[in-house]
Amino acid sequence: MYDVLFAPSRGKYVGKKPNVDCLLCAIRDKNPEVWTRRIYQDDKIMVIMNIFPYSPGHVQVIPNRHVEDLSELSDDELEYTMDFVQRSIKFVGGIMEPDGFNIGINLGKSGASIKHIHVQIVPRYNRKTVEIEQEKIHKQYLENVDLLKNKIEIEEKKEKCICLKEKKYVLKKNPLVYVYEKPYNRGHVVVSPLNHVSDINQLSSSDLLSLFKEVINAKNAIENIYHPVGFNIGMNIGNIPNSSSHLQIHVVPRYDPETGFMEVIGDTRVVVESLEQSYEKIKTKY
Numbered sequence: 001m002y003d004v005l006f007a008p009s010r011g012k013y014v015g016k017k018p019n020v021d022c023l024l025c026a027i028r029d030k031n032p033e034v035w036t037r038r039i040y041q042d043d044k045i046m047v048i049m050n051i052f053p054y055s056p057g058h059v060q061v062i063p064n065r066h067v068e069d070l071s072e073l074s075d076d077e078l079e080y081t082m083d084f085v086q087r088s089i090k091f092v093g094g095i096m097e098p099d100g101f102n103i104g105i106n107l108g109k110s111g112a113s114i115k116h117i118h119v120q121i122v123p124r125y126n127r128k129t130v131e132i133e134q135e136k137i138h139k140q141y142l143e144n145v146d147l148l149k150n151k152i153e154i155e156e157k158k159e160k161c162i163c164l165k166e167k168k169y170v171l172k173k174n175p176l177v178y179v180y181e182k183p184y185n186r187g188h189v190v191v192s193p194l195n196h197v198s199d200i201n202q203l204s205s206s207d208l209l210s211l212f213k214e215v216i217n218a219k220n221a222i223e224n225i226y227h228p229v230g231f232n233i234g235m236n237i238g239n240i241p242n243s244s245s246h247l248q249i250h251v252v253p254r255y256d257p258e259t260g261f262m263e264v265i266g267d268t269r270v271v272v273e274s275l276e277q278s279y280e281k282i283k284t285k286y
Helices: 009-016 023-028 075-096 128-143 205-226 261-266 275-283
Strands: 037-041 045-049 059-063 100-108 119-124 170-173 176-179 189-192 230-238 249-254
Touching: 023 045, 023 059, 045 075, 059 075, 075 100, 075 119, 075 205, 170 275, 176 205, 176 275, 189 205, 205 230, 205 249, 205 275
Parallel strands: none
Antiparallel strands: 037 045, 045 059, 059 119, 100 119, 100 230, 170 176, 176 189, 189 249, 230 249
16 A cells, blocks of 8 residues: 555646535536536436546545535435435445445544535555556546446444443443544544444444434534544445554544644654543543
């Protein structure tokens, strides 16, 4: 796996971004000025191919209603959205055969160029030769997106797990919420199911809803304490860097500024608060 994911197509996006109030609302409303590759749409959700992908097979799951924060989604909308995240991972995995996925949501000033909330599903590949082949497949579907329709399915399974029982700095036990021991920033929290699952496709719809409601609770608690400028919320699945055999959803607050010479030159992250301090602060909201 590469430490740097080169995505030259992303540079084209800046120059070709349509002049509309909300790009995703324009896609939802089938604005003829906005070119897209729509895989699925109903009255609640849409799934589209990213035409400027981070990697081949990159898709986005988008609630139709314009909301800018996870906490603005109703329980039904949240459950439905995560249901289609599950389905999309399964059908993209079956077609593209990646080694894993990065799945994420940017909120606020944390890399979110579009305020309308959307879930990024980015396949990852371990060998460049594989990725070149997947580029051909991606182009094939980009040119004929109808080939992807009716490929969305779901499967469920669950096992018991004891691998997270000894975690420190636990804020809640079910779902498991804890202060991350190798934080990207102060206030970095992880939300995990108590049962052992390695992929969100192994969760039932009700378990998935419960998990993401807890993500919202964690995000709100961090926001009330630290007042960050935005959040990165995401998970790594499969045989890729920073993935875990037990599903973890990272809730990472972002600050302005937050990068200094130690990060750039010394490859060392500086966190200006101990884990104990973070735990004691966030615990007051649980």
